Amino acid sequence: MSCRKLKKWISDRYDLEPLRELAGSKTVPVHKHEIWYYTGGIVLFLFAVQFITGMALAFYYVPYFEQANKSVVEIATKLNMGWFFRSLHHWGAQLAIFVLFVHVFSTLLLKSYRKPRELVWVSGFLLLGISIFFGLSGYFLLWDERAFAAVRVATGGAGNLPVLGGFIKGFLRGGIDVTGETLTRFYAFHVSVLPLFTLTLMGVHLFLVQVHGMSVPLSQKGREGRVPFFPNVFYRDLMVWLVVLGIVVTLAVLLPPEIGNKADPLAPPPEGVKPEWYFLFLFQTLKLFPGEILGLNGETIAVVLISLAILFFFLIPFFDRKSSREEKGRLFTWIGAFYTLYFVVMTIIGFLT
């Protein structure tokens, strides 16, 4: 069937005119901070890469603790292009989380969360949490010594939360300790639970962005121009994605991630074990606290304080009254800068020590 015939076949059945009009009328503001708009699109693209490579890897991965580690080794050594897909999936994840943090902090500093876009922020925050859990659960599927120690510490840390801690820890681990049960559970999270939540929330997030349009920073109000999304911004998005794909492929080819020895619950963790880089700021924060503060468990206090800081971060759009009235304000600029700096500095310190 020729293209024209196909078009006619569709238009005879569905009225696509409103959709075409909608796409044609979509415009994007132009101003000096517009570059940050691209971070969201990059994350979307990287998630697509993750979904595709992940589906391919799931054909061969064996989610059973006796064979998990071996099956990853076999994917990387025996299968056609296996090393490439595994490496792509690894670097795609690293980059997705990196760009996601850039996306979140740029939203924070430009105050794009302000009224009426609070729910965009809320859905984005949930997606960030899901992505980090994606990272942790995916890392654990390797079932090597490092991943095992990392998950023991991470789930144990969650267990330090008062009241709910025990429940969360038991739910994540599938028992009192990190075992093969935990692997099954994390596999289910990684390939079923989290992808479904991601798709749903991403749908909500993108829908809301279409409803509200792109936010213009307070400092650029009235100075911005507008360009149509199709084709100007869309083509630029595609170009950026091509560059990102180039970066992911280069990293995947030149720096294939290591696979450690099979995890043994009774073996000591490897020396100098560190969590993935996106946990380093938490790891460094925990190190600041002594084991005991005024007779209370230092860990518990640390975990409670961190949780409160994250909760505040989550609720920033509802606390920042000034920007919701479209007024410039210093306080939340400082708070945003503090969160950003804290994250960057602690991650670098954690990386270097």
Place this chain on the structure above:
Amino acid sequence: MKLDYSLVTRRTFLNTLFGGWLGTFLAGSLYAFFRFAFPTLGKEPDFVVLNPDDFLNIPANSTKPFAWGGKLGLIYKKQDNTLHALKGVCSHMECNVVYKPEEKKFYCPCHKGWFDENGKNIEGPPPKPLEFFDHRLEGDKLLVYRKGVQVELPTA
């Protein structure tokens, strides 16, 4: 008897009926789902039974691992040839500890915690000492048990 008017309209009655039905149904489903999704948490053992031949003759100033449920247990022979049993799990974040014979200390590589040979936390983040167990030899069995727990093996 027929009432002239009722306190609830037919609509309210039906809404309450269906709403209540839906609410109960959802609550019941969620309850069942979470009961299923949350595992029945096991429990750490109170004691384990080991083969003494594997552990009694380890060299002085060394440790040998055994399974304490799903966790790491260590049989530890001090320099003075006394035998001890302990849980080889750091009191900080549950990483396994390693014995460093040169320093006669236990070390947790996760966050650089140190314990002395009696399990006392002496350096780094660990908030509590290591847990030491009691042990006794009973016939051809080495019993390792939590302090204060009465263990009686069946004699049959």
